[in-house]
Structures are given as C-alpha cells and as structure tokens.
Amino acid sequence: MTENKNFKRKATVKILEDRCKGCWYCVNYCPTKVLVVSEKLNAKGYHPPEFREDEEHVCIACHLCELYCPDFAIVVEELK
Amino acid sequence: MSLMEELRMNEENLLRTERLPHVWCPGCGIGIVLNAFLRAVMRRKIDPNKLVVVSGIGCTGRAAGYVNVDSFHTTHGRGIPFAVGIKFARPDLNVVVFSGDGDLFAIGGNHFVNAARRNHDLLIIAVNNFTYGMTGGQHGPTTPTGAYTTTTPYGNPDRPFNIPHLAISLGAPYVARWTTYHVNQLQNSIYKALGMKGFRVIEIISQCPTVYGRRNTMRTPLSMMEYFQKNSIIKNDASFEELEIKYKGRIVVGEFRNVQGIPTYEERYEDIIRRAQNES
Numbered sequence: 001m002t003e004n005k006n007f008k009r010k011a012t013v014k015i016l017e018d019r020c021k022g023c024w025y026c027v028n029y030c031p032t033k034v035l036v037v038s039e040k041l042n043a044k045g046y047h048p049p050e051f052r053e054d055e056e057h058v059c060i061a062c063h064l065c066e067l068y069c070p071d072f073a074i075v076v077e078e079l080k
Numbered sequence: 081m082s083l084m085e086e087l088r089m090n091e092e093n094l095l096r097t098e099r100l101p102h103v104w105c106p107g108c109g110i111g112i113v114l115n116a117f118l119r120a121v122m123r124r125k126i127d128p129n130k131l132v133v134v135s136g137i138g139c140t141g142r143a144a145g146y147v148n149v150d151s152f153h154t155t156h157g158r159g160i161p162f163a164v165g166i167k168f169a170r171p172d173l174n175v176v177v178f179s180g181d182g183d184l185f186a187i188g189g190n191h192f193v194n195a196a197r198r199n200h201d202l203l204i205i206a207v208n209n210f211t212y213g214m215t216g217g218q219h220g221p222t223t224p225t226g227a228y229t230t231t232t233p234y235g236n237p238d239r240p241f242n243i244p245h246l247a248i249s250l251g252a253p254y255v256a257r258w259t260t261y262h263v264n265q266l267q268n269s270i271y272k273a274l275g276m277k278g279f280r281v282i283e284i285i286s287q288c289p290t291v292y293g294r295r296n297t298m299r300t301p302l303s304m305m306e307y308f309q310k311n312s313i314i315k316n317d318a319s320f321e322e323l324e325i326k327y328k329g330r331i332v333v334g335e336f337r338n339v340q341g342i343p344t345y346e347e348r349y350e351d352i353i354r355r356a357q358n359e360s
C-alpha cells in the first residue's frame with residue numbers, strides 16, 4: 001500500500017486463496033491492473049493473485065474480477 | 081452495502097461451499113456460468129425453496145452438486161425428462177436444467193426437441209464447450225467442422241448443431257447465445273429468462289482448455305477467452321448462416337427470440353383437466 005495521502009481507496013479485494021486455480025482471468029480483465037500474480041503457492045499448487053494498489057493503480061470497485069473468477073475465489077469489499 | 085456486495089455475500093449461501101474448490105479445471109468456463117446463474121437467481125428474488133436445478137452427466141452436470149437448493153444429478157441425457165416430471169408434480173417450482181452440449185444434444189437430443197416442441201415450462205442453460213469434456217474430449221454434436229478431438233484426429237468431418245436456430249424452429253419463446261466472456265450480458269439474459277414462461281434456451285459458448293483447447297491451439301484458459309473476446313459479435317436478428325459456428329470463426333451472440341404469451345404445456349394440460357372435470 002502507498003503512503004500517498006491523496007490516494008483515495010475505493011475497495012479492498014479479498015482472495016479466498018484455497019479456492020483459486022490460477023487461471024489469471026482476474027489479473028487479465030481487471031481494468032486498473034491492481035491484481036497481480038503472486039509468488040505464493042496454495043495447497044493445490046496454484047499461485048493465487050495478490051491485490052496490490054499504488055498511485056497509478058487503484059481499484060475502481062467494478063467487481064469484474066468476481067464475475068470472471070470461475071472458482072468463487074474473489075470478494076470485493078467496498079470502502080465507505 | 082452495495083447490490084454487488086450483497087449478491088456476492090448471499091451467493092455463498094446458494095453454494096455448497098464445503099465442497100469447494102470444485103472439480104472443474106483451472107479456467108474452465110462452467111464456474112463462470114454457474115456464478116452468472118446464481119446472481120440472476122438472487123436478483124430475481126427467487127425463493128431458494130422454489131428452485132430446482134437438474135443436470136445430466138458430464139463436467140457441466142456436476143453443477144447440480146454445488147448448488148445449495150434441491151437439485152438432481154440425473155442419468156446421461158435425461159435432465160429434461162426429469163425436469164418435466166418435477167414440473168408436472170410441482171408446477172409452483174422454478175425448474176432449471178443446467179447441462180452440457182453432449183448431454184443435451186447427443187444422448188438427450190430427442191428429449192430436447194420434443195420438450196421444446198411442447199413448450200414445457202423449463203429454463204435450459206446449455207454449456208457448449210464443443211466437446212465431451214468429462215470423458216476426455218471426444219467430438220460431439222456441437223464440435224465445429226474441422227476441429228481436432230481425440231476421436232477426430234484429422235479434423236471433424238461432421239457439421240455441428242446450430243442450437244439457437246434449432247430452438248427457434250421448435251418454437252422456443254426465449255433463445256439466446258453468449259460466451260463466458262460476456263459475463264454481464266449472460267447474467268442479464270438469465271435474469272430475463274427466469275422471469276418468463278415456457279421452454280427458454282440459453283446457449284453459452286464455454287472454454288474447456290484441458291481437453292478441447294489443447295488440441296486446437298488454445299492451450300491456456302486465457303487463450304480460449306481471447307478467442308471468444310476477439311471473434312464474438314452481437315447480432316440479435318442473425319440469420320441461420322450467421323448463427324452457424326465455424327471452426328475458429330466468428331461467434332454470433334445475442335438474444336435471438338423473445339416472445340411472450342405462448343401457452344406452456346403445463347397450462348394446456350391444466351386446461352384439459354378443467355374441461356374434463358366440467359363434463360363429468
């Protein structure tokens with residue numbers, strides 16, 4: 001997470017890592033590229049994505065990642 | 081809480097989460113279709129106790145095992161006849177058949193044709209991944225001409241079913257086709273169909289990277305999704321020729337028929353019972 005105070009957060013994205021199978025639809029179709037392939041490995045041996053924002057990449061809470069995930073592994077929590 | 085957050089939260093209650101992760105391969109499109117379906121059900125505010133999901137056999141057929149409502153995993157090809165029976169016994173229920181292309185159009189083809197002709201009050205979610213996924217990728221009734229499968233190593237000589245056209249020719253009141261790339265349109269289409277009566281057919285072109293994609297130069301989930309993204313065009317008034325799926329060709333998607341007011345089989349049957357009782 002950035003230290004930049006001007007940066008307004010819209011949502012936080014929770015990855016249910018044990019459900020993920022590493023298809024990368026979420027990473028590919030996220031319009032602002034805040035989901036990235038992580039180094040982590042889950043129990044099944046897949047790399048779940050990681051939610052990573054910075055000054056240029058901010059989640060817009062569009063929920064597209066949830067709609068594309070075939071594994072019900074993503075929950076977008078909007079921040080008020 | 082926003083509507084989207086609410087849908088996501090309630091979706092967990094409609095899933096048998098203790099069975100997740102599900103059996104489908106990485107990037108298999110069936111999960112995307114199930115997700116769209118569950119969201120449409122919630123938006124329609126359908127009481128889960130008034131919903132029945134019926135599947136045949138196949139990877140798609142496994143969907144019945146993941147929904148937290150009454151569901152039937154029937155024998156191969158027999159999803160539609162089971163669903164017809166449920167609807168006869170309990171006309172108050174919303175009955176949905178969620179199954180694969182091989183199940184619905186090969187072994188179950190005759191049931192599909194006759195149930196459509198009689199306009200049974202069922203919603204058919206037909207996941208077309210161009211192959212028999214579960215049994216290792218044989219060619220089936222929707223495999224495009226020329227496609228490589230385990231049983232067509234030199235390319236498929238057969239011509240595939242034109243599913244929307246078939247359904248329209250049988251008088252189905254609602255007929256649409258989307259791909260798994262069209263996540264929003266698909267959900268809206270299911271939402272719309274859930275609010276209608278009669279034999280409603282939604283074909284979803286879906287990816288099976290594991291046994292279909294790998295033999296047809298689309299080895300990864302993303303490469304299959306990119307094929308759908310680049311080659312789909314929306315055309316609601318598409319002709320027979322445009323609706324035909326050609327190997328690696330364009331995929332015409334859209335809502336091809338939407339007609340209200342055709343009496344369903346169940347309504348006509350009720351009417352006959354009423355008339356017979358009045359005569360006796």
Ligand SMILES: Cc1ncc(C[n+]2csc(CCOP(=O)(O)OP(=O)(O)O)c2C)c(N)n1
Nearest residue numbers: 138139140156180181182183211212213214
């Ligand atoms: C009576 C009978 N015949 C054959 C089979 C073998 N079988 C299992 S699934 C399947 C095809 C499934 O294809 P499809 O409906 O397209 O589902 P997919 O796995 O592609 O989702 C077949 C032929 C069977 N289970 N029962």
Ligand code: SF4
Nearest residue numbers: 030059060062063065
């Ligand atoms: S909600 Fe939209 S912007 Fe945020 S991570 Fe998901 S796809 Fe990206």
Ligand code: SF4
Nearest residue numbers: 020021023024026069
């Ligand atoms: S779409 Fe879902 S299964 Fe695929 S990589 Fe993202 S979180 Fe994992």
Ligand code: SF4
Nearest residue numbers: 104105108139213288
């Ligand atoms: S074999 Fe194909 S259809 Fe079956 S789960 Fe795997 S990707 Fe999906």
Ligand SMILES: [Mg+2]
Nearest residue numbers: 180181211213
């Ligand atoms: Mg199939």
